[in-house]
Amino acid sequence: MARLISVMLVLMCQIGLSMQACAECACCKGSFTCGSNKNCRDGCIDGYFGAKCTEECLQNCKTCGNGYKCTECIPGYFTDKCTTPCGKGCLNNTCSHYSGECTCKSTNFIEGRCDACSSTMYGDECNNTCPRNCGACISDTECIWCKDTAYYGSYCQYRCSVGCVDEICNKGTGYCIKGCKSGFNGYKCDMCFSGLYGPYCDLNCTENCIECFSATNCTKCKSGFYGDICANACPASCDKTCSFSTGQHCNLTEKYRVCEKDTGRCLHGCNLVTKYGDFCEKQCSNTCYNKSCDLKTGQCLEGCEMNFYGLFCNNSCSTSCLSHTGNRTCDGIKGHCLFGCKDGFHGKRCDNICSTLCVNTTCNHTTAECLYGCIDGFKGPKCAKAIIPDQEAFYTRSTLIGSTIGTFLAGGIVVGIASLIAFIAWRRRNTQTKQIDVHGYESTITPNGNRSNDDAHESDSPVTYEDLKSRDERLYSQITTRQQISPQASN
Known part of the structure; x- marks a missing residue:
């Protein structure tokens, strides 16, 4: 029985089921390696340390010299506490104990830690190809960024407008990052300025034509003109402009005017693109691109100057956004950083600081999970949970021993x-x-x-009186004999 208990203790030590640390000699390496002083001659089995091999290493440690630092991790982990998983692309799930670097399973992973896919691949095994215009992606319908910043859309399915400077635009909105080329306007720089037409907005409409598709097809005439090419003059007594096609429907009682008679409110907008308001008395924001804005609301029409965002371009991009030379650091609508965050920050605008419980205060800029593990005493993806020494191991072992x-x-x-x-x-x-x-x-x-x-005796013979009498006498004799015997037996 004692031998059976000893064997069970050794097995429980080796598979981590002991209620506390291993008993003396139970976790020594090899056979008959325990000396008379109970010290292990040839060291300890994996997971234990000490002269008597009675102390347990940290979780995920294969070998250790003390309870605070591992000398070797089990496969799949690295760092001196074996708390950080190896990259998903590491061959045989094995990586350097100190740096986490490993040999990648294939060229579909980025060399080093093999923890991310190469720019054109995605998936758990990085064996799926991104859409053709993606610079990097997480699925076949979601690109992280587009090639040459020349496309936009969830999977980079749209080409930036030829009216964008350098033909680059925001991936999510198509908004031109560097503004519009000469002759173009609009949020995506996909429209021509008044009086211009053509694929490059470099051709002039006819003299009295404000907007046109060609030299023979005007869509809007200057005040006082009408016709296909705006060559016909409205009658001199028209209040505003006359019918575009016939020159009719004119007010013949008053001369042409540009503001309201009683209030002075401008009827047809402002004659300067840098002004807005009912009386054209307000100045568009200096951070609006070309300082142009909506004549009623003051919202910037052509986007914002570099590193500003919002409808009125009155917000600055976060200084925690990463930058690329010559490019905006955030989109012009919501201020989301275009190229990620500097170390120590996370969030769409990179305005949140990584937890001080993260090693080097460094975290993933999207999820806020600590990149290099936690400082001593904490655990979890965001290192938000304090470690209570031995308590978890105690309850786990107690449960298994009880079972x-x-x-x-x-x-x-x-x-x-x-x-x-x-x-x-x-x-x-x-x-x-x-x-x-x-x-x-x-x-x-x-x-x-x-x-x-x-x-x-004959059970089939007739019963007589003499038989019954003889039976009663025998019964009486038997009862008397038993009564005499019973007291003697009790004594």
Whole structure:
């Protein structure tokens, strides 16, 4: 029994089920390696340390010299506490104990830690190809950024407008990052300025034409003109402009005017793109691109100057956004950083500081999960949970020991019940019932119901008075004898 218990203790130590640390000599490496002083001669099995191999290493440690630092991690982890997983692309899930660098499974992973896919691949094994205009992606419908910043859309399916400077635009909105080329306007620089037309907005509409598709197809005339090419003059007494096609529907009572008679409110907008308001008395924001804005609301029409965002371009991009030479650091609408965050920051605008519980205060700029593990005493993806020493291990081992003891007790109960049932069956087979018949003879009733007589007599002969009297005398004699014997037996 003692030998069985010793073997069980060794096995439980080796698989991490001990309630506390290993018992003396139980976790020594090799056979018969425990000296008379209970010290292990050849060292400890994996996961334990100390002269007697009674102390347990940190979780994920394969070997250690103390309870605070690992000398070797189990496969799949690195750092001196073995708390950081190896990259998903590491061959055989093995990486350098100190740096986490490894040999990649394939060229589809980025060399080094092999923890990310190369720019044109995605998936758990980085074996799926991104859409053709993606610079990097996470699925076939979601690109992280577009090639040459020349496309936009969720999977870079749209080409930036030829009206964008350098033909580059924001991936999400198509907004031109560097503004519009000469002759173009609009949020995406996909429209021509008044009086210009053509694929490059470099051709002039006819003299009195404000907007046109070609030299022979005007869509809007200057005040006082009408016709396909705006060559016809409206009657001199028109209040505003006349019908575009016929020159009719004119007010013949007043001369042409540009502001409201009673209030002075401008009827047709401002004559300068840098002004807005009912009376054209307000100045567009200096951070609006080309300082142009909506004549009623003041919202910037052509986007913002470099590194400003918002409808009125009155917000600055965060200084925590990463920058690329010559490019905006954030989009012009919501201020989301275009190229990620500087170390120590996270969030769409990179305006949140990484937890000080992260090693080097460095975290993923999207998820805020610590990149290099936690400082001592904390754990979890964001290092938000404090570690209580040995408590978790104690409860885990206690549960497993309780389960093992419970199994042995349950087995003993089952064996006991089975033995009791067998004993009762045996007793029943060997039990006989004795009766005295009408002749005064003892007979035995066997379990199968048959009768056997102790004294041979004829049970089939007629019963007479003398038979009954003789029977009663025998019964009386037997009862008297038993009563005399009973007191003696009790003494």
